[in-house]
Amino acid sequence: MLSGFLQERENQMLTKGKDTFDLVGGKPSQAGAVSQRACVFCGSRVVLYPIADALHLVHGPIGCASYTWDIRGALSSGPELHRKSFSTDLREKHVVFGGEKQLFQTLDTLIDQYKPQAAFVYSTCIVGVIGDDVQSVCRQMEKKKNIPVIPVMSEGFQGTKKDGYKIACDAMATLIGTDDSKAVSPVSINILGDFNLAGELWILNGYYQKLGVQVLASVTGDGRVKDIRNAHRAALNVVQCSGSMLHLAKTMKERYGIPFMKVSYFGIEDMSDALYEVAKFFRDETIMEKARQLVKDELTRLLPALEPYRLALQDKKAAIYVGGAFKAISLVKALRLIGVKTVIAGTQTGNTEDYRLLKAICDDGCILVDDSNPVELSEFVKQTGANLFIGGVKERPIAYKLGIGFCDHNHERKLALAGYEGMINFAKEVYETVTSPVWRFT
Numbered sequence: 001m002l003s004g005f006l007q008e009r010e011n012q013m014l015t016k017g018k019d020t021f022d023l024v025g026g027k028p029s030q031a032g033a034v035s036q037r038a039c040v041f042c043g044s045r046v047v048l049y050p051i052a053d054a055l056h057l058v059h060g061p062i063g064c065a066s067y068t069w070d071i072r073g074a075l076s077s078g079p080e081l082h083r084k085s086f087s088t089d090l091r092e093k094h095v096v097f098g099g100e101k102q103l104f105q106t107l108d109t110l111i112d113q114y115k116p117q118a119a120f121v122y123s124t125c126i127v128g129v130i131g132d133d134v135q136s137v138c139r140q141m142e143k144k145k146n147i148p149v150i151p152v153m154s155e156g157f158q159g160t161k162k163d164g165y166k167i168a169c170d171a172m173a174t175l176i177g178t179d180d181s182k183a184v185s186p187v188s189i190n191i192l193g194d195f196n197l198a199g200e201l202w203i204l205n206g207y208y209q210k211l212g213v214q215v216l217a218s219v220t221g222d223g224r225v226k227d228i229r230n231a232h233r234a235a236l237n238v239v240q241c242s243g244s245m246l247h248l249a250k251t252m253k254e255r256y257g258i259p260f261m262k263v264s265y266f267g268i269e270d271m272s273d274a275l276y277e278v279a280k281f282f283r284d285e286t287i288m289e290k291a292r293q294l295v296k297d298e299l300t301r302l303l304p305a306l307e308p309y310r311l312a313l314q315d316k317k318a319a320i321y322v323g324g325a326f327k328a329i330s331l332v333k334a335l336r337l338i339g340v341k342t343v344i345a346g347t348q349t350g351n352t353e354d355y356r357l358l359k360a361i362c363d364d365g366c367i368l369v370d371d372s373n374p375v376e377l378s379e380f381v382k383q384t385g386a387n388l389f390i391g392g393v394k395e396r397p398i399a400y401k402l403g404i405g406f407c408d409h410n411h412e413r414k415l416a417l418a419g420y421e422g423m424i425n426f427a428k429e430v431y432e433t434v435t436s437p438v439w440r441f442t
């Protein structure tokens with residue numbers, strides 16, 4: 001095992017080719033390890049945030065709302081109510097006397113003012129401690145306003161960020177199946193787990209349109225309440241961010257018999273596989289032929305454009321630390337395509353099976369790590385000599401302090417990285433940051 005780290009974390013990190021045990025994922029964060037993971041509430045908020053015509057009310061102290069206030073890059077083609085993160089701003093008096101009245105009044109005012117299609121009410125730690133009956137207030141408000149008012153019981157202390165994803169899925173499941181008014185094609189899918197960061201969903205919609213496949217609901221990128229209410233009528237659920245949306249896909253399979261498949265839209269290989277798998281599902285040669293043509297056209301354009309980046313990036317080394325394992329797996333493949341070797345691969349929410357898959361596609365010598373922290377990640381970068389860090393807002397300072405390039409692959413990003421367009425953006429971003437002259441001065 002890797003030495004010099006907390007002993008309690010010994011089965012959460014390994015070196016491929018050296019350690020033979022399975023890396024254990026899904027454990028609660030170790031006290032003292034200063035995890036990079038966010039809380040349960042944050043996990044729920046991330047998943048539901050892109051539903052653009054819903055009201056999102058954080059029932060808790062104002063500080064809980066701060067991290068989630070408009071820092072995500074989830075774009076909307078219409079309403080933008082999601083970008084306002086409302087809070088009940090609980091203070092000491094509410095902790096002593098209860099916050100239900102405050103919640104009721106806040107909802108009453110906001111629903112009148114903003115006229116949302118639905119409201120999500122997020123329960124935070126202190127609400128769980130003082131025991132406000134959030135569900136009862138939501139029921140009363142639902143009757144009063146005649147819109148769905150959905151409690152999201154996401155108190156931060158009750159688990160990991162991944163538990164927050166599950167709670168968000170359960171909240172959405174109460175909406176699904178409550179409307180039948182949308183026109184649905186027999187060749188229809190729901191996209192689960194794309195959050196329309198930097199408009200990525202619109203790229204994917206374009207591909208599916210070319211195939212003749214209707215995207216009935218996008219859950220939750222550029223999301224609309226009405227689409228989600230109708231989502232039970234799609235023929236197939238296509239799940240990208242399986243860490244966050246697999247639970248919803250399984251629930252919909254149980255309740256409505258909708259099959260699901262896991263895909264990834266990052267990198268040429270996985271993007272093409274996703275289109276082929278969807279085409280295969282509908283057993284329609286016309287759709288498959290369109291998929292083949294689309295992939296051929298895109299690759300003819302893309303491969304020559306990637307070549308200069310591949311030549312310039314030969315033998316560069318990358319560290320990956322992202323939310324979910326599926327993204328990490330796609331990144332390893334996408335980096336390989338442009339000549340970059342992955343030397344560190346870690347996630348916040350991967351499980352043991354995910355890490356088996358990740359290990360299988362990494363090269364010998366790659367360090368795999370679950371639920372890491374800045375000390376470990378910095379040390380791994382120094383040991384491996386990585387030239388590039390791919391992560392999110394919390395990993396950016398680690399990279400810059402160590403004087404290496406950084407590529408944002410998290411919810412804050414402003415650059416589309418999915419699909420074929422995304423692959424060229426990714427190569428360009430990696431090239432520009434790794435070869436930046438600024439690193440000579442660090």
Ligand code: SF4
Binds near residue numbers: 154
């Ligand atoms: S851990 Fe609790 S108090 Fe902290 S942000 Fe999450 S919900 Fe709020």
